[in-house]
Amino acid sequence: MNKPEKLPHFRVVGTNPIRPDGLDKVTGRAVYGDDFKIAGMLHGKVLRSPHAHARIKSIDTRRAAKLPGVRAIITGADFPKPSVAMVPMGEGGYVDMNDTADNVIAKGKAFYDGHVIAAVAADNPHIAEEAVALIDVKYEVLPPVMDVRSAMAPGAAVLHETFNPGAFFMKTHKVLPNASRLELGAGDVARGFKEADVIVEREFTTETVHQGYIESHICTAQWDERGQVTIWTTTQGAFAIRDQVAIVCAVPMSHVRVVPLEIGGGFGGKDTAYIEPLAAMLAKKADRPVKVVMSRAESLRATGPSSGTFIRAKMGAKKDGTLVAADLSFAYEAGGFPGGPIAAGVLTSITRYNIPNVRLEGFDVLVNKPKVKPYRAPGATQSNFAVEQVMNQLAEKLGMDPVEFRIRNAMKTGDRLILGFPCPPVGGVEMLEAVKKHPHYKAPLGKNQGRGVAFSFWFGAGLTSSAELSVNSDGTVQMCTGSCDLSGTRLTLAMQAAEALGIDVEDVSPTIGDTHSVGYTLQSVGSRTTFATGIAVYEAAQKVLKEMAGRAALLWETDPANVAVDRGDFTDMNNPAHRFTFRELADKLEHSGGPVSAQSTVTPERVGFQLAAHLVDIEVDTETGKVDILRYTAFQDAGKAVHPDFVAGQIQGGVVQGLGWALNEEFWYDAKGRLCNASLLDYRMPIALDVPMIDVVILETPNPGHPFGVRGVGEVPIVPPAAAVANAIYDAIGVRMDALPMKPGRVLQKIKEQKSAAA
């Protein structure tokens, strides 16, 4: 693989071409989940538990079945035992498929408000809805467990008599009736704190938040006569959905075809099969295609949010600004089934600083909320909220500039990581220096205004991707990958193909294959698509060029070793008159051995770390407690920005989501564990009026694990905003925030406490 430093210059990478899917999307022609319709289609609706924790005593579907137009009713009893117990999922972890199956539809017990009890397929959605209301369910209501601390307290109601501790990167071990635990560390923490001249110790809480993608979950399922089911769905990963449906419905994977439609946002929340197995089972029972559309309320009540947390953070540093010890304990909600982002939360908490003595403890805690799902850099925002505030406090105690303090401790290329391996090339120090030098950092501030900084890290993911390239005789190229396009990756992949082949990006026609037509490709998560699928595209392009060089050799009657290939330029090193452009040679393939196609399936391991530093100016309305964002500058290392405008868009989107998490978003549950704000009116995500233009500074420290130096960019920008805003609030009005969201009431409370303490 070419090393980035060997590439003389980029022709396509680094430019900002127009996305090929853009026009179809703005004109409404693109087919999203709800745009897909099929003849004879029934409509499915779902009965959901109104109780957060309840034993299901009986389900009587007789009245519903009698309603004219009802074609099928399913309950948990219609589902077989999953065909596989444990499967690899997402970012290196495993999922207990019995849990996945029980999360799809309750069997004996409902674990959260909105947990599926039964589903109906009927001639139209209204009949289905009416039928759902006619299903009689008898519950034994159990006390709900609604936050990590009460779930871990003695005497808490127990969700699962037994469970398989979930893992996400790492294994956890069951230590409490509702919790499992992991721990890792380095050095001697007690000694480290003894060496420390300043120590900060604090507690933090964060609330459950949702990814809030614009498009809800929508799918349609249809069986053929030989028992193969096709599912059209809006998803981040067609193969992930396929595998889950196959296992939960106990059919061979080869009998499930998942066709990914356009996706209206995912952010980590759209690679779990929620309604797909329901649609499949209803369609099978009714022997008709069935479409299931989740309402916004259903999506908020019953699809994976990110964990609410409780965090204890203690860190110490020496006078010279050297961090010497960190003792961090994290409890993350898992929701109704084990397996939240605890490992990622713990591991990303301090992996950007060199700290010799560390203890990191994490709890994966069962609560009566929907099973949590990854949400953009899963787990990192919560731990960052804690650690980056403590960092600022330490800097204050040391009398150091907070950025300077971070530079002093920043992880550098080759430093030993807590995971045991040396840090791959990173530009953390360079980024923090850029922050310091940026005009924003020294700009004047007014009354009740403050500036905050936060520095963040995310691993990113590699995982398996496939790409296929076919050369057409007119020199254009088909490119098919298995990666669902959440953010313009059709284009960023086509750009990499064009770069590698030396052709214009307009000459590459990108397509997303379904699970029956493309090589195995894991989901578009972990900021991995432009990186990992990009490598698959690059490798396929190398195969194409090699094959084409062989054809040139054939036509020139020379040895392939004599053909020099500079991307799409082929020359005979022994005869300068022999020269083909890509297009010229493409035209000659048919009669020199046939058209050329090549495929590559890769599982890259040299993932480039993502680092981001954010700088925010805020103003606090001290009468209402409302925090306004005045100015925001996000610094991020893209490795190499394939499409700088898209990178900026990813960063801006991540920041806005992070600001929502920081200031407004939270699930409100009542005492019975019922979600009270299951609408986008009440679940308050930021709108355009809430944020200024987000300024973006893209840095480029090439990732040697990618031929063009690419790093993932999508996830880390959500991580710093909460901490940066908290630091800015302290800078503005001198109060330390210890809970998310930092909503007006909470800020006002802090101001009141400050006043009464001063009084």
Add this chain to the structure above:
Amino acid sequence: MNKPEKLPHFRVVGTNPIRPDGLDKVTGRAVYGDDFKIAGMLHGKVLRSPHAHARIKSIDTRRAAKLPGVRAIITGADFPKPSVAMVPMGEGGYVDMNDTADNVIAKGKAFYDGHVIAAVAADNPHIAEEAVALIDVKYEVLPPVMDVRSAMAPGAAVLHETFNPGAFFMKTHKVLPNASRLELGAGDVARGFKEADVIVEREFTTETVHQGYIESHICTAQWDERGQVTIWTTTQGAFAIRDQVAIVCAVPMSHVRVVPLEIGGGFGGKDTAYIEPLAAMLAKKADRPVKVVMSRAESLRATGPSSGTFIRAKMGAKKDGTLVAADLSFAYEAGGFPGGPIAAGVLTSITRYNIPNVRLEGFDVLVNKPKVKPYRAPGATQSNFAVEQVMNQLAEKLGMDPVEFRIRNAMKTGDRLILGFPCPPVGGVEMLEAVKKHPHYKAPLGKNQGRGVAFSFWFGAGLTSSAELSVNSDGTVQMCTGSCDLSGTRLTLAMQAAEALGIDVEDVSPTIGDTHSVGYTLQSVGSRTTFATGIAVYEAAQKVLKEMAGRAALLWETDPANVAVDRGDFTDMNNPAHRFTFRELADKLEHSGGPVSAQSTVTPERVGFQLAAHLVDIEVDTETGKVDILRYTAFQDAGKAVHPDFVAGQIQGGVVQGLGWALNEEFWYDAKGRLCNASLLDYRMPIALDVPMIDVVILETPNPGHPFGVRGVGEVPIVPPAAAVANAIYDAIGVRMDALPMKPGRVLQKIKEQKSAAA
């Protein structure tokens, strides 16, 4: 590549599993051309020339455009100049794309009854039809040229002032205003005939016939907002249609996506874009999806039939039965544009016999009929009808058994072919010996009953195919190829994947990709799919096994060279306890480097020749001239029959089509060149009552060009029936037939001539 002789035994190849698409097809669930519907779809109808040869003076669409519900009208003027002048097509030849474009829609001149003049898209088919009738066209009617002899006669009306001589395998040279010519030969023909003890010289004619596929041509086209058109069509080759549409509509190939639907028969007639460019242009003009359905009459009037011919055959043999000379001249209809199957007709005429002195001459003749298309072993049936009758006559003159005479002269492995290369492994002698030994050959015959034999050859084709295999964690496998399935090739390809991987065929899920999702694959023609795409599947399977062996090595901590792979069984040669089945190892791929997918694009050249010998018993009703088929045994070498039932089905289907050609089928044109029998009532194809059970004897001489020894089987069975029946009629009643079809009137005429000659 494994040689067939090295394969110990077959587990899957050679069995008869149930086809995966069967149930969907018999229950009507499969989506054929007309089953495809899309929201907002308009309906296209076509105005066709009522004249066989006419200059178009003017086209006035104003009245049609005013009809409410009409959304777009196109004429030849709406089409750009094709973006490419000449393209490779089909079996190694070239096609002049200006001719293709002019065949799609007439520009200035109509060349046959049914030639497209204009097309209309409207809200429903009725309005479209009404609008078509409102288009006013002024023609200058020209004299039509309706058969090869009058086309080549001095003073014949000239179709094209200039033309690019078409080629199919070989180049031809323009020698007459309406004809181009090719010639090849060996030895000294004059001397050969001097050596001959017996000589037979005869003339033959055959009529234009149609492939008669059950499903007509039907397609739907839709453009997206960035100028990419998707076409859903019933075709033998999605890439072929794509390339033609791209060139005729002058858009980049990457902007045309062809999705192949199920196909209700093709037989060589469904890889030309007839209505696809019309639908595309209508859809573009109307900015709505447009569906075009050809009626049966349109299909018969205006899609490629096979050539009517005029043939002169002179052959000589020595007393000992050795053929010494052949002088053969063939004139084949090309239809309204050059490029019929003349080269194939000429080359297959004698390529099964060793004849030292040969002259072969072929004329590709323009006539005012639809441009001819390949029809199952294109060109071979016609030349075989001549040569195999002459062979029988020579045998009779020599007093030899006709099969013995053929054995004496049969081409054997390694014999030098007229094309200049040695004959690849064939089992012709063995086949003819099998005929002689078969009970059918000696069975008693009654009055007016006769037995005929014919021996035939077909090249088959290689060409480019792609296949992709993806291993699922449950051990099942996705297989995607680009080959449209005309005859069960989904299954014969899945069987080869299963054989190569050592798994059950039920564990392979076959899919046909569209042009955007699968590697370049040429059309399903030339009996090539099971052979050539089979090799692509096999090669992809070898890549999968190699990758999996590497994973086994990783898991066993040994060198990949130590892992023995016997199809799907992996063993550590240094540790017999280390053993994986395919399924066991499939489950471990995710965590040993990621799921495995592999692709292969191949263009195999070592195509196995197809040989067939047919034996037919007939009875002539001497009062009506009607010929009944009493018994039929078809011998054919399949190389290795992947699915013997399918091979038998191919042979039976080919025989029935050959019998239709022999006895009934012909285009009837009136004096003005209008097709009079453009319906399946009047174009009389055989029905079940017309044929007895066709007995099949499958022989297996492995083709070393395929890992399992496979040869194509689909085409050659159509070749012998006409000649075999002609020989049987002579055997029954002593008349020599010299024209196809051998319909009752023609046989009766021969009987009358025989009687008057005897009187």
